[in-house]
Amino acid sequence: MxxxxxxxxxxxxxxxxxxxxxxxxxxxxxxxxxxxxxxxxxxxxxxxxxxxxxxxxxxxxGLWNVHAHPFDLFPDFANRLMSESPIECAIRAGRNLIDALKVGVTAVRVAGERDFIDVAWKQAFQDGIFIGPRMFVCGQVIVCTGGHGWEWDNAVEIDGPYEMRKAVREQLKHGVDQIKIAVSDGTSDLLADEIESATQVAHQKGKSVCAHATGLGLKTAIKAGVDCIEHGCLMDDEAVQLMKDNNVFYDPTLVIIQDAEYLKELGLIGSSGCINPEACEEFATQHSACKEDFTRMYRTLKGRILIAQERRIPSDLASMHLESFRKALDAGVRITCGADVSPIGDYALLEIEHMVRAGMNEMQALIAATRTSAELCGVSDQLGTxxxxxxxxxxxxxxxxxxxxxxxxxxxxxxxxxxxxxxx
Ligand SMILES: [Zn+2]
CATH class of the missing domain: 2.30.40.10 (Urease, subunit C, domain 1)
Known part of the structure; x- marks a missing residue:
């Protein structure tokens, strides 16, 4: 045909x-x-x-979202994540992925998932059981004991290089494409020898390692050989230079840090910090082609405001993150499009808009969300252009x-x- x-x-x-x-x-x-x-x-x-x-x-x-967690539900008002069975969660995650394809996200990298739900959906889509986006999966996130995200079902806690090797091999055994480690939230939680163990074992098998990292931990992670930095909210010139010199990808996930500021700029969050209904209605009217579009836009805006409230990202962190992004952009670091929050599809579109707001021109943002994201997943010879x-x-x-x-x-x-x- x-x-x-x-x-x-x-x-x-x-x-x-x-x-x-x-x-x-x-x-x-x-x-x-x-x-x-x-x-x-x-x-x-x-x-x-x-x-x-x-x-x-x-x-x-087709567009890419290279930082997704299909199981995630945020805000989770009914505390569903605490009581949901893996099967209920897997069904919800699948819907999230299938919906992403319908808004034009044809490829998703899952940067941490519980119970290898990502591996299962990847297989289901490959086998044609359902039609969904192309998937690149990391399985469970590896953290140190008590490190970032330990309380979520998707994290494996390790201490020391040997436990790290074991954890990485465990992920590889389940068929992941990449390894996700959570290095730090400002200080270096995983130590250099633990990170080096992860990159050694993964690279030996031709797999890359991505690291949740900010601040000091970010430099430790790059020196220990990671291939991609997630978030990178606090990057100084030295960090950016290290990324450039080591050809490390940067997946800024702007939307999770920047959205509250942006919604405030648009007047959609009122002075009380709550939704401004008149402004939201006006925004939705201006940006909608039809009635269904309006309902969807209004619902999305409300969701974004609730998420922004629950995250309570301080303005100074948002401005430091923006500065980090601009430094990386000016230095020519390879920037990808990951949105972190669900729905995977809607937030990918928002991330692209945020990249333009943060200083990329439209073409640069589109390339980040296509070609560069395909490069990150090692398939730019097949996809991304x-x-x-x-x-x-x-x-x-x-x-x-x-x-x-x-x-x-x-x-x-x-x-x-x-x-x-x-x-x-
Ligand atoms: Zn994440």
Whole structure:
């Protein structure tokens, strides 16, 4: 089965400018051809050819969210996470992943999950039991005893290099793609020899290590050989230089730290710290194409405000994080798109918007959410750009995201592995 997407503008995310009046030929699950031409009529040769006139819409690579926790529920008012069985949790997590695909997130890296739910869903999608995003999974997060996140079901506590080796091998045994460690929240909780053990064992098997790290622990983690820093809220010039010199990826997860400030800027959080209903309604009206869109937008805004309240991120931490991001951007560190909070899809779109607010231009933010995120997962030869030979994970949006990044929400089509996904 061949699919021809014609009469479109291609934003390939290769670093090239957008190209108008293009045609993309998809053969099976791969892009066969990207050319400057417009098909005028349906061509039928041998087999079936489906021609879709996109009427000037924009074709991009599918989007990525490389820091997701499908099980997570935040805010968790009913305290569900404490009592939920792994099976109930797994069902909820699957819904979260499937919904992400419907908003254009065709690939997800799970940066820590309980009970290997991520491994199971990856397998289910690969086997075609359900249709979901492409997945890259880390299994459980490894922390030191009492370290960041120890109280969650998804963490394994270790002490010393030998326990670290054991824990990493345990994850690898379950079929993970990467290893996630939680180094620190400002000080160095995991010690250098423990981190080195993780990178040695993982690298020996060709797997990379990502580290939740800020402040001092971040430098320890880079020196011990980690491949990606998550959050990195407090980075000085030396830390940024270390990242650059060691070719370490930076996954800033801006939305979790920046959202409260942004919502305040938009006037959506009132002076009392609570939701400003009139402002939210006005915002939703302006940003919605239809009534369903309005309901969804209003609900999302309320959710974001509740999350912002529950997290209580201080303004000075938010500004330090923003400064860290800008330093990394100026230095040319490879920045990826991870959003940390669920729903995985909605928050990926928000993360892209936050990257633009934080100083990237639209093209840089799109490349972060496609090509660079695919590089982080070691598959940029197959995914992350619109080029002949690559797998056909694509999105089509009605308006130009290079003019207004929010246009990513005006989704027309999603293709995963060359197949059209039902998005309504
Ligand atoms: Zn996380």
């Amino acid at each position: 061949k699919t021809v997407l014609t009469n479109c503008t291609v934003i390939a995310c290769t670093g090239e400018l957008a190209k108008k009046d293009m045609t993309i030929v998809i053969d099976g699950n791969r892009i066969a051809e990207v050319s400057h031409s417009v098909h005028q009529q349906v061509i039928r040769k041998e087999g079936e050819v489906r021609v879709i006139d996109l009427d000037g819409s924009y074709v991009l690579p 619109v080029e002949a030979g690559k797998l056909a994970d694509l999105i089509v949006v009605r308006k130009n995201p290079l003019e207004a990044i929010g246009s990513l929400r005006k989704l027309k089509l999603v293709l995963r592995d060359g197949k059209l996904i039902e998005i309504e």
